[in-house]
Amino acid sequence: MANEAKASESPRRQKVQSAEVGTDILKGLADLAPATSLSKLAEHLGMPASKVHRYLQALIASGFAEQDETTNHYGLGPAALYVGMAALGRLDVVKASIPRLAALRDAVNETCFLAVWGNHGPAVVHVEQAIRAVTLVTQVGSVLPLLGSSTGLVFNAFLPESETAALRTQALRQAGSPTQQMLADAMASIRAHHIHSIHGLLMEGVNALSAPVFAVGDRLMGVLTIVGAAQSFSAEPDSPAARMLLETVEAISQRMGGSFK
Incomplete structure (x- = not known):
């Protein structure tokens, strides 16, 4: 039973950790607004660029981040603006x-x-x-x-x-x-x-x-x-x-x- 409980908690813990990482990346995009490169964002967050890139793709898909096709720089997306304006x-x-x-x-x-x-x-x-x-x-x-x-x-x-x-x-x-x-x-x-x-x-x-x-x-x-x-x-x-x-x-x-x- 104990092992089953630990197994059920593990995916939940992973989801929480993923949400925390995603939130940190959003905060990093806000700190470096209006736009920043992947390398600068990764350095700012103290995370591997590959990890940041993976999360950025998920944030882009959900509208919370966007990438400029000309510069390839990243910034906050319309969904982040919507949430921010709701808070304001x-x-x-x-x-x-x-x-x-x-x-x-x-x-x-x-x-x-x-x-x-x-x-x-x-x-x-x-x-x-x-x-x-x-x-x-x-x-x-x-x-x-x-x-x-x-x-x-x-x-x-x-x-x-x-x-x-x-x-x-x-x-x-x-x-x-x-x-x-x-x-x-x-x-x-x-x-x-x-x-x-x-x-x-x-x-x-x-x-x-x-x-x-x-x-x-x-x-x-x-x-x-x-x-x-x-x-x-x-x-x-x-x-x-x-x-x-x-x-x-x-x-x-x-x-x-x-x-x-």
């Missing part, structure tokens, strides 16, 4: 922001998006594209630069120092980064006015306005951004669009127990 949908900031973000898009007719703080910096989690023939492509899952975007600068202004220090140090080493004084001035302005405007910083000819969303204890939960082509969107901090953005983030913050006081 449980977050209050996403639930509270989506209808108001759509209303803001309708009011300004420019692309609007919500970003939250992720492992690698500000990550776009919801986008409302402008209703026009030509729109700016801002994708869910995009990670924005901390000091090279209006979204990132707002995160840098309101997040605890411990969360931004490492990324900020890396960013300040890069060519074209702001000086310490320029950054300090920008942070003081953002904290005073709760809004930041950018003209062509992340992409030439593209302007942006960003503002923070707070929860209980004035804890930063996310950043809303309006982005548009310079010829149609001036992104001035005293513009009607800026006023509507501030009204939107304040309404979301109030619902989550935060404030701008």
Whole structure:
């Protein structure tokens, strides 16, 4: 009887171990997003490439991973995105922001998006594209630069120092980064006015306005951004669009127990 019990437990244990390996590979694909080679993924996970490849084929078949036919690199598939978005949908900031973000898009007719703080910096989690023939492509899952975007600068202004220090140090080493004084001035302005405007910083000819969303204890939960082509969107901090953005983030913050006081 004991031997029979052990025999029945063995396949079950193997299934659990296989699920754990598959989960580790999915996490590795997320760490190395948007795409990575088999060798880099295997090195990152500390697994033999042959083992990783075998599991990747199963994940591709189920839609949780995909392979680029041009580069042969691997990335998360549509099924993983679906699961991820379902999890994000449980977050209050996403639930509270989506209808108001759509209303803001309708009011300004420019692309609007919500970003939250992720492992690698500000990550776009919801986008409302402008209703026009030509729109700016801002994708869910995009990670924005901390000091090279209006979204990132707002995160840098309101997040605890411990969360931004490492990324900020890396960013300040890069060519074209702001000086310490320029950054300090920008942070003081953002904290005073709760809004930041950018003209062509992340992409030439593209302007942006960003503002923070707070929860209980004035804890930063996310950043809303309006982005548009310079010829149609001036992104001035005293513009009607800026006023509507501030009204939107304040309404979301109030619902989550935060404030701008």
